[in-house]
Amino acid sequence: MEGHDVKQVAITGGFGFLGWHTACRLRALHGIEPVRLGRQELADPDVLAAALDRADTVIHIAGVNRAATDAEVESGNVSAAESLAVALRASGRPIDVVYANSVQAELDNAYGRGKAAAAGVLSAACADTGGHFADLLLPNLFGEHGRPGYNSFVATFAHEVAAGRTPSVTGDREIELLHAQDAAAALIAATGQDVRTRVAGEAIRISSVLEAFEEFHELYGGRGEIPDVSTAMRLNLFNTYRAAAFADAPAVAPQVHSDNRGDLFETVRSHGGTGMSYASTTKPGQKRGEHYHLHKIERFVVVKGEAEIQLRRLLHDEVVTLRVSGERPVFVDMPTLWVHNIRNVGEDDLLTVFWADQLLDQQNPDQFPETIAQEAHA
Incomplete structure (x- = not known):
């Protein structure tokens, strides 16, 4: 946000995993208290209009990762963008949008098609109103307080291992992972720009993530010892494990x-x-x-x-x-x-x-x- 005079930031999906991390980072490093918008606020045109009236930047994170059908996943991401686009046009002034897109937008699956279509909807709205549009394609995210069984396999593994269970790996392969704070940093830095960019993560095997959590559980969960945290990935994975384990063993x-x-x-x-x-x-x-x-x-x-x-x-x-x-x-x-x-x-x-x-x-x-x-x- 350096060089950009920000009056206020609104975050759609502000109470979700990445939304929370982004709000925390805005508070910590930029002294900004963002307006956090959940599903109800995004679905209410009057509430959404009032929120945008106080904002000159929207970080659009709201979307659908999982649903009962593929059609609901695809349409859910598009409808969230369409709700925001209506409010942007109704504001009558330029409002910058930073979109938390996905690398899957380049793939032909329900989630990817929905995310790609949402980008088109938001880009058109910004073009009509004169606002900047930053489209950031993010890889798989992980970090503290992810929802097991929803946000990522990393959150699922962390909670399972912290609880003393042994999850299994099927279809082991390399996955590109990005910590949620690094994703939040990229979103914030893109404010006020017209850009479409892919944010790089770090490739790691699924089995390696599980092995790291099992090592953490043995050393830290069993004896309170600090494992090797000499790399950013190991430190971020360890903090993810600690967040999952804290409730039962503070x-x-x-x-x-x-x-x-x-x-x-x-x-x-x-x-x-x-x-x-x-x-x-x-x-x-x-x-x-x-x-x-x-x-x-x-x-x-x-x-x-x-x-x-x-x-x-x-x-x-x-x-x-x-x-x-x-x-x-x-x-x-x-x-x-x-x-x-x-x-x-x-x-x-x-x-x-x-x-x-x-x-x-x-x-x-x-x-x-x-x-x-x-x-x-x-």
């Missing part, structure tokens, strides 16, 4: 070795990649954190005192609260795209050991301020 207890001198336990065992440890003291009643990360792995281990850790998924209201104590140390790892804090609820100073997989970069710290309670009912 804290892991280490093995404590005790003798007459006291207790000893490991706080981090990492199998590859960068990392740094640091510690803090926190006075009674005081709080640390109140931020979130896009990619960083961050671990909290309270070694002395009593604390309360709060976590909230970005753009959601529900808060997860964990009570932890130095008397019974546990590992609590902060999921990516979750706001988190730690507060001293004891009477003495709190001593906490932290670990992050990234060396601190003051110019790009991957740390975005946000309060736990800020968004409730906003």
Whole structure:
């Protein structure tokens, strides 16, 4: 969005997988609170018109991935575009559109035909109104909080393995994958442009994805150890696995070795990649954190005192609260795209050991301020 004066952004499909990731990225890196439009808003001309009245850019993500019939998949993608096109023309002014298209638009299948036809509908509307039209063909997407059985096989594998089950691979082959945050970055960067481009992902075998999740489950799910996250793909897959596993296992207890001198336990065992440890003291009643990360792995281990850790998924209201104590140390790892804090609820100073997989970069710290309670009912 550099060089483009954006008043407001609307996202169709704003409550879905890619829509949520895009809204989070706009907030984190651009300070923009987008108008998020779901199926009901897209189907209501008055609501849609009001949303566009406040926007000069629409990121069109809404569509149909799966339905009862191929005809519904094809027509569903076209009808979503047609609803937006009607509103664009009715606005009476240029509104830029960035379209989250698919590489399948170049294939002859129901989904591809629907996505390709939708591009034609939106391109014509922008031509009529004078708005820019960016058509981005995206490969298979994956990332945190994808819906198993719907968004991708990656989401399905992550949830199955995190639950202790063993999914099988049929028709193993290479698949081009793109993390949802990288897709969101491409969509945002295309704002204000007339362009049709294919966004490249990384090719990986389906079986390799499953093997990575099984490795993560053994090391991390079983022992709280950090696997090798030295490549972007492994880090993104690990964060996807962590998001799937967090609900059932937000804290892991280490093995404590005790003798007459006291207790000893490991706080981090990492199998590859960068990392740094640091510690803090926190006075009674005081709080640390109140931020979130896009990619960083961050671990909290309270070694002395009593604390309360709060976590909230970005753009959601529900808060997860964990009570932890130095008397019974546990590992609590902060999921990516979750706001988190730690507060001293004891009477003495709190001593906490932290670990992050990234060396601190003051110019790009991957740390975005946000309060736990800020968004409730906003």
